[in-house]
Amino acid sequence: MGSFSIWHWLIVLLVVVLIFGTKKLRNIGADLGGAVKGFKDGMKSGSEAAGGSAEATPPSQQVGTTAQRSNADTVDVEAKTKN
Numbered sequence: 304m305g306s307f308s309i310w311h312w313l314i315v316l317l318v319v320v321l322i323f324g325t326k327k328l329r330n331i332g333a334d335l336g337g338a339v340k341g342f343k344d345g346m347k348s349g350s351e352a353a354g355g356s357a358e359a360t361p362p363s364q365q366v367g368t369t370a371q372r373s374n375a376d377t378v379d380v381e382a383k384t385k386n
Contacts, residue, residue, distance in 0.1 A: 320328065
C-alpha cells in the first residue's frame, strides 16, 4: 500500500464537502481555531504564573511539593547503578 496521490485527497475532500456542506465545515474550522487559540493562551498564562516563582530559586534549592512535605513516609533517595 503506497501513499495517496493528490487525486485521492481531492476525491476525499469533495466527498466531505458534499456530506457536510461548506457552512458546517466553516463552523467546525472556526470552533477548532478558537479552541487552539484558547489552549495557547492558557499555556502562556500558566507558564507565566508558574515561571515567576520557579525562576526565583534554582531547582536544586527548591523544597518539595506540598504533597511531599505533608507525607511523613516519603523518603528522598538517590538511585545508583551497580558497576
